Amino acid sequence: MRIGELARRTESTPRLLRYYEQQGLITPRREANGYRAYDEYLVDRVLQIRGLLDAGLPTRIIKQILPCLDAPRTIHFADATPEMLATLESETDRMTRRILCLTRNRDAIREYLEVVKGLSEPPLEVQRSHSAA
Amino acid sequence: MRIGELARRTESTPRLLRYYEQQGLITPRREANGYRAYDEYLVDRVLQIRGLLDAGLPTRIIKQILPCLDAPRTIHFADATPEMLATLESETDRMTRRILCLTRNRDAIREYLEVVKGLSEPPLEVQRSHSAA
DNA sequence: TCTATCGTTGACATCCATGTCAAGGTCCAG
DNA sequence: CTGGACCTTGACATGGATGTCAACGATAGA
Numbered sequence: 001m002r003i004g005e006l007a008r009r010t011e012s013t014p015r016l017l018r019y020y021e022q023q024g025l026i027t028p029r030r031e032a033n034g035y036r037a038y039d040e041y042l043v044d045r046v047l048q049i050r051g052l053l054d055a056g057l058p059t060r061i062i063k064q065i066l067p068c069l070d071a072p073r074t075i076h077f078a079d080a081t082p083e084m085l086a087t088l089e090s091e092t093d094r095m096t097r098r099i100l101c102l103t104r105n106r107d108a109i110r111e112y113l114e115v116v117k118g119l120s121e122p123p124l125e126v127q128r129s130h131s132a133a
Numbered sequence: 134m135r136i137g138e139l140a141r142r143t144e145s146t147p148r149l150l151r152y153y154e155q156q157g158l159i160t161p162r163r164e165a166n167g168y169r170a171y172d173e174y175l176v177d178r179v180l181q182i183r184g185l186l187d188a189g190l191p192t193r194i195i196k197q198i199l200p201c202l203d204a205p206r207t208i209h210f211a212d213a214t215p216e217m218l219a220t221l222e223s224e225t226d227r228m229t230r231r232i233l234c235l236t237r238n239r240d241a242i243r244e245y246l247e248v249v250k251g252l253s254e255p256p257l258e259v260q261r262s263h264s265a266a
Numbered sequence: 267t268c269t270a271t272c273g274t275t276g277a278c279a280t281c282c283a284t285g286t287c288a289a290g291g292t293c294c295a296g
Numbered sequence: 297c298t299g300g301a302c303c304t305t306g307a308c309a310t311g312g313a314t315g316t317c318a319a320c321g322a323t324a325g326a
């Protein structure tokens with residue numbers, strides 16, 4: 001498929017797809033006329049890239065972890081240098097911390113929303129909580 | 134406490150604390166001489182801000198959700214406008230998606246690391262998995 | 267064939283979280 | 297009273313993910 005279609009299917013833009021390519025995250029083939037040609041599997045890959053990006057990882061890191069996530073459980077011995085493994089370890093730690101922080105705060109917001117909702121539902125009654133309305 | 138101490142205790146910098154203030158995330162008092170004076174509770178608040186920032190939320194959003202997270206379960210009726218509630222709802226959704234994405238990818242990386250480790254431990258044996266070494 | 271739509275590259279603009287630097291005020295210790 | 301450590305404000309710089317625009321080539325449909 002061409003760049004426009006991929007952009008639509010991944011909710012991104014041609015600009016971004018070129019950017020990801022420039023950052024080495026994807027490497028589409030080229031048609032005879034110079035147009036970029038994207039294979040089907042790149043849809044998922046781009047979605048994953050966008051997810052990771054949105055999750056706060058920089059392209060530099062994404063580039064490193066993408067090869068580990070190839071669908072057909074292919075293990076890439078070649079590029080598994082010790083430093084890279086270390087990077088990955090520490091990156092998973094960072095991700096875990098991120099997840100915890102997000103979860104904590106999301107739950108707090110949820111709780112807040114619950115309370116506020118609970119307050120507006122019964123026709124005006126200040127201070128609920130332990131008293132059964 | 135003054136800005137330097139808070140910076141040290143939150144692993145940030147004075148520059149950042151001024152920035153957070155400028156973005157309306159914190160509002161320290163002032164000493165007679167103009168120095169910023171930070172109350173103890175701001176340590177936690179700044180840590181929370183940094184966590185959320187690191188988790189990918191922009192200051193604009195953080196500013197909205199912080200008031201809901203005040204320690205002494207104070208409910209802020211005043212600013213609970215319907216739009217704000219809607220914002221919070223959709224933001225928790227975004228956070229949930231982020232969490233899922235992060236978790237998925239972190240687990241994938243972990244799995245990869247497991248496999249790679251498992252491979253290097255026993256003295257060179259190609260393709261393990263279902264065959265008991 | 268004309269024109270709209272899509273593609274190409276390259277450059278420049280923007281937003282956001284930060285860094286850095288300058289010029290100056292405050293304060294304490296020697 | 298002087299030097300150093302800390303504070304102030306303000307400005308400018310930077311890096312990363314994006315937007316936008318210009319100038320041009322390719323393609324397909326009326």
